[in-house]
Amino acid sequence: MVSLTHHIVEQRRLQPDSAEEFSTIINRIVSGGKSIARDLSSAGLSDRLGTTDAKNVHGEQVQRMDARANQLFVEAFQDCDIVQIVVSEEMDEPFVVAHAEGSGKYAVFFDPLDGSSNIDVNVSLGSIFSIHRLDSTGNFLKAGCEQVAGGYLLYGASTILVYTCGDGVHQFTLDPVAGEFFLSASNVQIPARGNIYSVNEGNSSKWSKNMRNIVDYFRDDDKETGRPYSSRYTGCLVADVHRVLLKGGIYLYPGEVQKPEGKLRLMYEAAPLSFVVEQAGGLGSTGVERIAGIHPKTPHQCVPLIIGSREDVEVAEHFLCRE
Ligand code: AHM
Numbered sequence: 539m540v541s542l543t544h545h546i547v548e549q550r551r552l553q554p555d556s557a558e559e560f561s562t563i564i565n566r567i568v569s570g571g572k573s574i575a576r577d578l579s580s581a582g583l584s585d586r587l588g589t590t591d592a593k594n595v596h597g598e599q600v601q602r603m604d605a606r607a608n609q610l611f612v613e614a615f616q617d618c619d620i621v622q623i624v625v626s627e628e629m630d631e632p633f634v635v636a637h638a639e640g641s642g643k644y645a646v647f648f649d650p651l652d653g654s655s656n657i658d659v660n661v662s663l664g665s666i667f668s669i670h671r672l673d674s675t676g677n678f679l680k681a682g683c684e685q686v687a688g689g690y691l692l693y694g695a696s697t698i699l700v701y702t703c704g705d706g707v708h709q710f711t712l713d714p715v716a717g718e719f720f721l722s723a724s725n726v727q728i729p730a731r732g733n734i735y736s737v738n739e740g741n742s743s744k745w746s747k748n749m750r751n752i753v754d755y756f757r758d759d760d761k762e763t764g765r766p767y768s769s770r771y772t773g774c775l776v777a778d779v780h781r782v783l784l785k786g787g788i789y790l791y792p793g794e795v796q797k798p799e800g801k802l803r804l805m806y807e808a809a810p811l812s813f814v815v816e817q818a819g820g821l822g823s824t825g826v827e828r829i830a831g832i833h834p835k836t837p838h839q840c841v842p843l844i845i846g847s848r849e850d851v852e853v854a855e856h857f858l859c860r861e
Pocket residue numbers: 598627649651652653654655738773774775776778791801
């Protein structure tokens with residue numbers, strides 16, 4: 539069995555020094571993720587379910603486990619001297635790591651607990667991460683195509699970690715007895731086309747006509763292209779995109795007429811997941827441009843997201859470019 543630590547050292551795309559630094563960062567992410575997995579597995583027995591009184595920067599009610607997951611990731615980096623900045627969905631301002639202030643080369647972006655409306659009902663959740671290198675001016679807001687690595691943890695029937703550092707997509711499964719992640723799939727490839735579409739159709743009255751046409755297209759009957767597709771939506775982006783990664787198909791969280799930027803966040807949702815999916819041969823798009831090419835203006839900016847099998851995303855882009 540190949541452990542995660544061993545696998546990282548072997549990554550061909552990384553220079554020896556950055557392989558060591560990357561390994562340090564991933565190990566800290568893993569340590570936060572393992573604590574979250576442990577807390578989730580007994581959340582109903584502790585006082586970890588339910589909401590706090592706080593709202594996050596996006597105006598969403600913060601769940602107790604959101605706050606806990608954020609705290610666990612921040613703690614994991616508190617004494618790290620190579621990560622200078624931690625950005626999280628649950629913190630309005632970037633957290634500056636005292637040990638690395640002015641010298642740390644990296645910034646790490648987190649959605650600490652993705653799909654947190656699933657906590658109270660025991661459905662899958664995830665954590666998403668993205669690692670960037672600061673440039674010479676200290677700028678950490680870089681386009682997705684400049685990520686050092688991106689990936690996610692998925693807390694489902696088992697806990698898995700999926701990551702890419704630009705040399706393919708690799709999946710690891712947590713052995714709960716050993717407390718370690720071991721390689722469970724390497725060089726994951728997404729099918730060129732799938733038969734699943736994943737979208738919150740309850741929002742369809744808020745979409746543009748072309749957006750509604752996309753979903754109608756996937757629901758239409760057409761033997762040659764394998765339609766109608768099946769609909770699957772858990773409300774956890776990580777779980778829904780992971781299904782699409784393995785089985786093929788398309789996940790959409792579009793903009794709305796009154797809210798064209800959509801709901802999902804560029805730096806810690808759309809960009810890292812697009813890095814993973816594109817490394818597996820798929821596409822991550824807003825519908826009119828590639829997610830990987832967007833230059834962020836703010837740490838918490840939102841983008842529409844259409845992601846998945848290349849041919850399926852291209853169909854959606856084709857509809858939207860008529861707008
Ligand atoms: P979160 O990170 O605060 O949980 O929000 C992101 C989640 C995604 O996981 C999911 O795909 C989407 O929001 C669900 O939103 P909706 O309930 O509007 O369908």
